[in-house]
Amino acid sequence: xxxxxxxxxxxxxxxxxxxxxxxxxxxxxxxxxxxxxxxxxxxxxxxxxxxxxxxxxxxxxxxxxxxxxxxxxxxxxxxxxxxxxxxxxxxxxxxxxxxxxxxxxxxxxxxxxxxxxxxxxxxxxxxxxxxxxxxxxxxxxxxxxxxxxxxxxxxxxxxxxxxxxxxxxxxxxxxxxxxxxxxxxxxxxxxxxxxxxxxxxxxxxxxxxxxxxxxxxxxxxxxxxxxxxxxxxxxxxxxxxxxxxxxxxxxxxxxxxxxxxxxxxxxxxxxxxxxxxxxxxxxxxxxxxxx
Numbered sequence: 001x002x003x004x005x006x007x008x009x010x011x012x013x014x015x016x017x018x019x020x021x022x023x024x025x026x027x028x029x030x031x032x033x034x035x036x037x038x039x040x041x042x043x044x045x046x047x048x049x050x051x052x053x054x055x056x057x058x059x060x061x062x063x064x065x066x067x068x069x070x071x072x073x074x075x076x077x078x079x080x081x082x083x084x085x086x087x088x089x090x091x092x093x094x095x096x097x098x099x100x101x102x103x104x105x106x107x108x109x110x111x112x113x114x115x116x117x118x119x120x121x122x123x124x125x126x127x128x129x130x131x132x133x134x135x136x137x138x139x140x141x142x143x144x145x146x147x148x149x150x151x152x153x154x155x156x157x158x159x160x161x162x163x164x165x166x167x168x169x170x171x172x173x174x175x176x177x178x179x180x181x182x183x184x185x186x187x188x189x190x191x192x193x194x195x196x197x198x199x200x201x202x203x204x205x206x207x208x209x210x211x212x213x214x215x216x217x218x219x220x221x222x223x224x225x226x227x228x229x230x231x232x233x234x235x236x237x238x239x240x241x242x243x244x245x246x247x248x249x250x251x252x253x254x255x256x257x258x259x260x261x262x263x264x265x266x267x268x269x270x271x272x273x274x275x276x277x278x279x280x281x282x283x284x285x286x287x288x289x290x291x
Contacts, residue, residue, distance in 0.1 A: 009054055011081040012088035015113045015121060015287050018044065021106040022070045023150045029064055040107055047101035051089070054081040062121040062282045063128055068274030070151065073110060075282040077121040113287045124284055127196065129225045130234045131280040132272065133203060134242065136160055137216035147208035152219065153276035160220065160245035162200055168244045168251035169198040171258060172237060178230055179261040180268045186231035197225035200241065238272035
């Protein structure tokens with residue numbers, strides 16, 4: 001049952017950017033009524049209770065991420081309605097208060113902006129960039145430094161055919177029906193998306209790798225940019241590109257997979273592990289994590 005705003009109170013909407021290590025969470029979205037699973041949103045909304053809004057604060061998340069997936073910068077909008085006669089909080093106060101009352105150390109609010117009351121964090125986004133981290137030169141996953149084990153996919157190979165991966169990536173760029181890379185359960189009515197950028201490049205050296213290990217370990221970065229993605233699209237594309245890098249698939253076969261629009265094929269049905277995936281950024285026309 002709805003309730004009427006308090007007479008004289010002012011509802012203020014904010015856009016907040018936040019980051020998290022997804023290892024401990026069942027995804028970013030709130031989990032209701034299940035105490036064994038919890039989302040990042042649960043902790044954000046619990047912290048927001050301390051803002052004493054007249055109406056409960058609910059975060060509308062820009063980009064949903066699965067269990068185990070991380071975010072360098074995700075975004076959400078929220079409404080805060082203070083009691084009559086009290087001015088809206090400044091964005092700086094909102095940021096400070098949320099961080100002060102967050103109960104999980106793997107979540108941090110980066111910045112807040114005051115936005116119009118009809119602003120929508122999901123629909124107003126102009127692009128989203130995902131980053132996937134790979135590691136080669138590690139025959140067994142347990143040989144990876146402990147600080148890297150939950151934030152990259154360790155491949156049992158000494159090298160990747162990066163040139164072939166880059167050639168395959170070019171087939172995926174542009175506007176296509178990406179049905180072949182969509183997992184079941186997607187709420188999207190259309191599988192047509194425009195992939196604006198897909199890069200495959202050496203990643204920066206890890207500061208957590210000991211000198212005696214650094215000669216064999218190599219990190220790689222895949223980046224995907226689009227206005228929006230299908231459910232698990234990035235992880236499925238990553239798995240196919242890795243298959244190309246390992247010599248299991250050719251770039252021409254990737255083109256065939258895309259054109260097949262078949263999500264159940266032998267290779268495109270594979271999903272890269274969640275632990276290597278990061279939501280790097282969500283961009284808006286007038287707002288960003290750094291003003």
